[in-house]
Amino acid sequence: MSFSTASQLFAVVGAAVALKAASDLTSFVWFHFLSPPRYHRYLHGDAPYALVTGATDGIGEAIAKELYSKGFNLIIHGRNPEKLRKVQDAILSSPSPKKNNVRIWVADASVAEIDFASALKEWEDIEITLVIHNVGGAKLKGERFDAIPEETLFSELHLNATFPWLLTRALLPKLRLARGPVELVFVGSVTADLSMPGLNPYGATKAFIKQLSGAIAADEQFRKPTNVTASYLNVGGVSTNNRGGPPSLFEPSAARFAKSVVAKVGSGRRVVVPWVWHAAQFWITGFVPESVLMAGLADTTEKEIVAQDKRA
Numbered sequence: 001m002s003f004s005t006a007s008q009l010f011a012v013v014g015a016a017v018a019l020k021a022a023s024d025l026t027s028f029v030w031f032h033f034l035s036p037p038r039y040h041r042y043l044h045g046d047a048p049y050a051l052v053t054g055a056t057d058g059i060g061e062a063i064a065k066e067l068y069s070k071g072f073n074l075i076i077h078g079r080n081p082e083k084l085r086k087v088q089d090a091i092l093s094s095p096s097p098k099k100n101n102v103r104i105w106v107a108d109a110s111v112a113e114i115d116f117a118s119a120l121k122e123w124e125d126i127e128i129t130l131v132i133h134n135v136g137g138a139k140l141k142g143e144r145f146d147a148i149p150e151e152t153l154f155s156e157l158h159l160n161a162t163f164p165w166l167l168t169r170a171l172l173p174k175l176r177l178a179r180g181p182v183e184l185v186f187v188g189s190v191t192a193d194l195s196m197p198g199l200n201p202y203g204a205t206k207a208f209i210k211q212l213s214g215a216i217a218a219d220e221q222f223r224k225p226t227n228v229t230a231s232y233l234n235v236g237g238v239s240t241n242n243r244g245g246p247p248s249l250f251e252p253s254a255a256r257f258a259k260s261v262v263a264k265v266g267s268g269r270r271v272v273v274p275w276v277w278h279a280a281q282f283w284i285t286g287f288v289p290e291s292v293l294m295a296g297l298a299d300t301t302e303k304e305i306v307a308q309d310k311r312a
Helices: 003-034 058-069 081-092 116-122 150-175 202-222 254-264 276-285 290-311
Strands: 048-052 073-078 102-106 127-133 182-187 228-233
Touching (some): 058 073, 058 127, 058 254, 073 081, 081 102, 102 116, 116 150, 127 150, 150 202, 182 202, 202 228
Parallel strands (some): 048 073, 048 127, 073 102, 127 182
C-alpha cells in the first residue's frame, strides 16, 4: 500500500468516525433537550388509565403523581393496603387538569402466585393506555452468592422478573383492544449491563427485563402489528428514602427523575436513558478500563453496605 493510498484510507476512516460522533451528539442533544414530550399520545379516549406498579414510595410514587398531574387516571399497585391508601389520598389532593380517578391494586409481587384474572375483572370497565413496570428492588448483600438464602433469591426473582413478565402476559389481550396506542414501560437498571458486586441476582433480573421488553416490542411490531409498544429504561442512581443521601447531579430526587421519565414516554426508542446526567455518566464509564471500573464499584459497594446496615 502506497503512502498516498494509506493517507486516503485514514482520511475516510477519520471522516466516518467524525460523522458518527457528530450524529451521536446531535441525537443526544435532540433527545434530552429539544424533543417535545409525547405522553399525550396515551391520553386518548374518555378516561385513559396508567397502571404503575410499586407505587407506594420512591420512583413509582413519583411517576404516579407526575402522570396524574398530566391528566391520567391511575391504578397504583403495592402490597401494603395502608400505604396505598395514603398515596391514593395524596395524589387525589394534588393538582390535576381534572379530578381523575385513582384505583388501588394490592398484590405481593415477591411471591409466585398472583391472581391476575381477578385484577383484570376489576379493570373490565376501564381502558389502560400506559403501563409502568416499576416494582422491584434488592438490598446490597455483604455475603457471597452461595450464602444467600434460597428464599431470598426466589423472592427477588419474583419481584423483579416473574411479576412484570406474567402481568404483561395477562394484560396484553386487553391492551390490544384499546382504541389508540398503548405503551409498556419497563424500569430497568444499569446493573443489567454492568455486573456489580453485592447485587446478585438483581442485575440478572434486570437483564431479563431488558430482553423481555425488546422481545415484546418486536413481537407486537413485526408479527401482526398491534397498537402496543414497549420500552426499557436504563436507570442509574436515584435519591430515595431507601437509598439515603441527598439528591445530586448524577443521583436526582425521585420527583425530578419522574418528570424526565414521563417526558420520554412514547419516544419511539427501545432503550431509553431518561435522565440526561445518567446518559453522560454511562458514556464516561465506557472509557474506563473494566478492571479499574470493577475495583471502584467494589469499594463503593462495601461503603454502601455499611451505610445500609446503619440505616436498618
